[in-house]
Amino acid sequence: MESIPIEHGLILAGILFTLGLIGVLTRRNIVFVLMSLEIMLNASGLAFIVASARWGHAEGQVMFLMILTLAAAEVAVGLGLIIQVYRRYQTVDINVLSEMKG
């Protein structure tokens, strides 16, 4: 098999992560924010897989599984929250939810 430079895999994970970050920071639609979070989570999962492939171990995959579980739980709760928010405020704009202002 041909080999792949490890930094390329990790840089890919970094690019995906930063894209997700940009999404989180720019979007006002709460659903988009959640999606961007998913992108970031996925990117970190990718980094694990790359690392695990470098050493030929299964540990990275186990971690990926954990992240996957986390993402599932997070999405479930997050979407539940979005539904609640939408019911209360009739909007998906997160700037409306600024009652924590000090």
Place this chain on the structure above:
Amino acid sequence: MMLLFYLAAAIAVISTAAVIVQTNIVHALIYLILSLLAVAVIFYVLGAPFAALLEAIVYAGAIMVLFLFVIMMLNLGQHTRDEERSWMTMQVWIAPSIMAAILLAQLVNVLSQYDQELTPVRVGVLEVSALLFGPYVLAVELASILLLAGLVSAYHLAKK
């Protein structure tokens, strides 16, 4: 194989970028699924078929369907799309982009110092499960509890 890796990577990056700039939420979701599938391909290329499968089935499948359901429930129409467009101004992008650029530059800077090749070795379900139900069994238990908690709270939150 290398080609496949770079191709999938390009698709992943492009479709992800499309997700964050889309105004139509359903389109964005489709792009996201595309990106996830591309990543699944990368997993496969890197010798992790089990992870690739899970990425495709659970992530791109189940979780994204969950999103889709919610989007349908919220019934976001043209109005939302207009709103999205009005929010998409330039100055919103400046600070996050600069930040992300710096972050990425640093990452690249750090990573470029590694000069190591990786040769994908196939690590299948067997090894993963042996680990999962061996040393990591406690983590699995915890994950199950987490999922249960997510289930309960999602049920509770989404209730009228």
Place this chain on the structure above:
Amino acid sequence: MILVVLIGVLFVGGVIAWISERINPDYPRLIALVAVLLDLLLMVILLSGSAGSEAQWLASIDAQWMPRFGISFYLAADGLSGLLLLLTAFLGVIAVGSAWDEIKDRPGFFYFNLLWTLAGVLGVFTALDLFLFFFFWEVMLIPMYFIIAIWGHENKNYAAMKFFLFTQVSGMLMLISILVLAYFHYIQFGTFSFNYHDLLAVSTGGELEMWVMLGFFIAFTTKLPSIPFHSWLPDAHSQAPTAGSVILAGVLLKTGAYGLIRFAVPLFPEASLAFAPVAMTLAAISILYCAKVAFAQSDIKRLIAYTSVSHMGFVTLGIYAWNEQALQGAVMTMLAHGLSAAALFMLAGSLQHRIHTRNMQDMGGFWPKVPHMATVALFFSIAALGMPGLGNFIGEFLALLGAFQSNITLTVISAFGLIFASVYSLWVIQKIFHGEFASTNFDDSQLTDLSRREMVYFGAMMLGLVWMGMYPQTFLDMSAAALGGLLAGSQELVTSVVQN
């Protein structure tokens, strides 16, 4: 074992009092009274049983708690502790009595807090494991916070928060010092230990000893209080309910003095020796400055609070003079001030209860209306100004007498506190009880003389002060062995260190 029972009675009594409120709101006070009376009885048995014996420790119990860190459940009482335990139990009874009619709101929780504070104080006076000591130190403060914050007067939240912050911050300093000390034990002996006797053997030495000592000193002088850490006291006192003030002034302040005698000086004899001039200067400033500020107050409870600071200055002065007369004087001042200040706060409380103001500018000419109260107030005022024949004089005189042998200048300066004390004490009597009756400033319909129950409490306290003043030997003998032991111990250490 008796010590555990003493503390346990209060802890358990508190919980029962809280629960019993659900059955009948009158039960908590009964249960509280029974608990404190039981404690007083046990205390008298303990002290009378050991009277005349030469042993330094009257009772002790040492059980393992967390052996890995050298922490044990080690309680012990010597004569010094014994006296303060007695004072605590006595004032506990008085405090329950003073709250009897005053506390109508959530009585169960009130008496729970009261009893737990008292239990904490008893623990502080007996704990000889520093970790346990710190535990009781906290147990005593938190219920007190609730007492002020829930049953206090118009500005209670501010006062309670101030009290809490001052005592917690200083308590944290003490905790750090305790940990450092235990760590030093580890370095020198290879094991952790929080045992008092073990830590006495630890020599920290040098610059660090001073810092560790300061941690204790600040904690104790905040509690005492002494300048410049006194400013929580006037607020806490003026806002606390009467029973709270009684406990605060009568007992809680004494934990600071006790800490100085038991821990701060014996654990760090050298640093204390070096620090004594500073401490005594602070004491002298406290005495004069607070006497002066007291005179300016128009809120009667604030006034008494400042006089407390002033009087506790004599205690600090006596402790840092560190000789037999001075220490005995400090202990006597603690006891006598415990009674006189508590009584004055009770008087202020009963006045406030009757006319709903604490402002002395609105009062005047109460003597013919309330002759008994006036007489009692006169008695305690002259006790506070140090009239010979009453306990306060013995304490202050001995403290000054002893202090004079160690620092002449500061003692002379402090002695002027005697003049200032007479200025404010007589001013209070003049303002409230003498002069023309000032009925226009408040509703005087409820201005009635002391009830029989109140007379009993005040009578008991007056008897106590006369006893201390006329035959102080009872109390002096009780603490003599304990103080002698402390003196001898520290002297040995200082001389041995000097020789090395």
Place this chain on the structure above:
Amino acid sequence: MLDLIWLLPTFSLLGFLSLVLTAGTLPKRIAAIIGAGSVGLSFAVAVIIAIQFLGSGEEYFVKEVWTWMSVGSLNAGFSFYLDGLSLTMMLVITGIGFLIHLYATGYMDDDPGFSRFFAYMNLFVAAMLMLVLGDNLILLYLGWEGVGLCSYLLIGFWYTNPENGYAARKAFVVTRVGDTSMAIGLFLLFAQLGTLNIQDLMYAAETQWAVGSGLAVAVSLLILGGAVGKSAQLPLQTWLPDAMAGPTPISALIHAATMVTAGVYLVARTHILFELAPTVQLLVAWIGLITLLMAGFTALTQSDIKRILAYSTMSQIGYMFLALGVGAWSASVFHLMTHAFFKALLFLASGTVILSLHHEQNIFKMGGVRKQLPVSFWSFLIGSLALTAFPFTSGYFSKDEILLAALELDGPGLWLWMGGVLGAFFTGLYTFRLFFVVFFGDNKGHEPTQEVGGWNMSWPLFVLMVGALLAGFIGLPLDAVFGGHGEEEHDVSALIHGIMIAAPLLGIGIAYLFYYSKTFSVDKLMASPLAKSLHKFWFSGWGMDALYNWLFVYPFLWLARINKDDLVDKLYAFVVVLSRAAHAMIVKTQTGYLRWYALSVATGLVLILTLGVLL
């Protein structure tokens, strides 16, 4: 019987307790019996003890009742010490005290605070007895403070008037200044000599300290501070005139006969210390002299009958201090005793006058009352004669001895003597000014119908009259106390004697010319502005009150006022302000926008990573 010496204060204390505990519920008659009776019993016991003690021929007698406090090397008992000096004091206190109590049962008859009055009086007698009988300085201090307290309580007895309260507090605080000085003296004595038992102290001081040593000077100065406070001498004399706000029997008992002479007693008791410090002893003489002259001048200008007597008391105590200062210890105590008789007599008589004239105290609103008030008149006459040292009255003997002793002193003796004689002249002048103005001339508004008081008010006056006349013939058993140089034959020329007799007579004569025959007019004398301002100056007691107000009272009040809220508290308030400001600043970062928080997290991340990369 000597063992029962503890009964002396106990009787009065029991009287006090029974009156206080019944809290005014007793009928007046019973309260009077308890009040006066307890002191009477004390007097009876005192007389028996005195007879036994003198009969026994012992120099002193000590009785320890119980150990008061014993701490380390300090050992103070509740123990009584009886010798000639304390015997004299004890008899004066109980004897004259009893007479005044008896008088007071009449004087205070219609007062609502009758039983409270007697309670305080009894407590006073008990404390005073502790003072003179205590065998250690702490017990003496107990009595010392106790009498101060009673003085406070009784000056402010009529508490509804705030001025009385002020006078009472002033008396207490000013004397407390002296007391504090004395307390410091005690500390110094204990620190140096290791005991506070008076006799041990005197012995130790005598053997360990050289004459004129610094310690002796310091100690005697500190003790002198206590003495001048209690005895109203310079510079702590300002409280005594104001103390006249109390009922007149109080003025007689406390502020004339007994308490104010406690300072004299104290100095006499510790005379060995003063002998070790000759400079301080001389200072005592000068203090006495200056006080007696200043008080004499002031008495001349006063118009309040009791204030005149108060200044005269100060002046007479000045004589006692003069005597102490020149080492005539016995003469001083002798004058103390005679003074107790005639000054008590004068005060009680003035009390009768005041009561008969319906509480009028201004002498210029009295006049011509000698017919209506015969008992007072005769009492006043005899008292005044004794006060001015008219030959062969009691005052003559005692003052004579003092002046002769002063004359004998080398160095400033002549000056002291001349000052004393001048004082005697003024004594004659102001005493008979008072006498003539009150009892002669025209009546000015107040027409007494009859002299108030039954037997209980007049009998004490008769007894005191006899005492004032004849007390000079009593020989006091003081030789053993003061080392045998008590009564000495003074070998001086007739001229000196003549001058000493003539000086007061001259004063009386001038008073006669001004106030009886009106040959000279006071108004004419007062016309000049100098005289006016001088009069004003003397009237205000040489401006000492104002001086002290400006020096101590006003600054204290000012400090108290500006610092009412406690500067230290402000310090903590500053901490609060600081943390509030910090809070206000940090709270701005809490925008409530999720994206802002996310951005902050990201920024933090970038910063940390940058640091990591750079380092």
